[in-house]
Amino acid sequence: MKITVIGAGNVGATAAQRIAEKELAHEVVLVDVAEGIPQGKGLDMYQSAPVELFDTKIIGANDYSATEGSDIILITAGLARKPGMSREDLLAKNAEIVKSVTEQSVRKSPNAIIIVVSNPLDVMTYVAATVSKFPKERVFGMAGVLDTARFRTFIAMELDVSVQDVTAFVLGGHGDSMVPVVKYTTVAGIPISELLPKEKIEALVARARHGGIEIVNFLKTGSAYYAPSSSAVEMIESIVKDRKRILPCAAYLTGQYGLKDVYCGVPVKIGRKGIEKIYEIKLEAEDLKSLVSSANEVKENCSKVTL
Structure with a gap:
């Protein structure tokens, strides 16, 4: 198993480290346009192998030649949010970035599965799917896993119980219109x-909906990366180990929930081939209305992107 992580910022680098420590690949390639950054971070991570006891090789690169033959491509490249900035503010610039990295990576790895983390998540997943022309089950986004993790954390904090005992689903677009399903x-x-x-x-x-900006406001010069990287790696692990986990992800809908031709967060089964099944669960009328509204917002933002 070979995994490419595009973007050596906080999310990408942390994800690469988690992948290596879990030994989910024999090789991780960390790619970034910043000269020396992926090489330095990759070497630093690799030097932790004797201490953490993993044998995954980590390579840093500025071009895509080293990524050839990757099984999974994790796209984290893009600008991070700053205080006062919505995910939609990132739309145009990050669309350019995701378009470019997708084009370059799929030339080297035409059989890969693509997982998108870059924001605005659902729109960037649409960009990667459109540009790659891959089957939709092989292109999806990390959204609901992170949003659900935040919701579960806040519930555990409120009740003073283990997070392991809290089960939840957060559906819809990865933004303020997300739908935590009570x-x-x-x-x-x-x-x-x-x-x-x-x-x-x-x-x-409400706190779950604004979980990301809460962290942005604390950090002031960056955005969350520990939980986002964990969430992406949970999806990767389900692919690598063919675990068939049922996780909420940004998937391409073809009529489910009355929605069509849009990427939106819904429960899916993830295995070795990517998304193996989309689950259409029964929602309360208000939740379904919110899901449709969230999906329509994603569609509107997708229409603003020129590819």
Whole structure:
């Protein structure tokens, strides 16, 4: 297994380190346009191998020759958000970046699976899918895994329980219109509605929607990367080990939930071939309405992109 990580910033570098430490590949290639950065970070990571006891080789590069024959391509390249900046503010610039890196990487790895992390996530996944011309089951985005992790964390913090006992789904676009589905949120199988009052649940939903900007506002000069990298690697692990995990990801819809020709966060089964199944779960009327609204917002933003 060979995995390419495009973008040697905080998300990409942290993801590469996690992939190596979990030994999900025999080789990880870290690519970035900044001369010396991927080489330096890659070598630094590789030198941790004798301590962390992994044998994954890590290579840094500024071009795509070293990426040839990759099984998985993780796209993290792009500008990060700053305080006061929405994901949509990143649209034009990051679309150019994602278009370019997709073109270069797929020439070397025509059989790869592409996972997109760059923001605005759903639109950038659309860009990568359009440019690569890959089957849609081989191009999808990391969205709901991260959003759900944030929602689960806030619930665990509120109830003072283990995050491992909290189960949830956050669907829709990766942005302020995301849809935390309370109906499918449980703690050790107990519906959250039996553990918290409605107003507290609504507050946790709101915090989950703004979980990313909360961190941006703290950091001031950057955005989140520990949880995003973990979320992307969870998806990669399901592919590498063919685990068939059911995770909420930005997938291409062909009629599910009444939505068509749009990338939107929904529950999917991920295995060795990518997305193996899209699950159409029964939603409350209000949640379905929110999901449709979120998808329409993604479509509108996609229409602003010139490829």
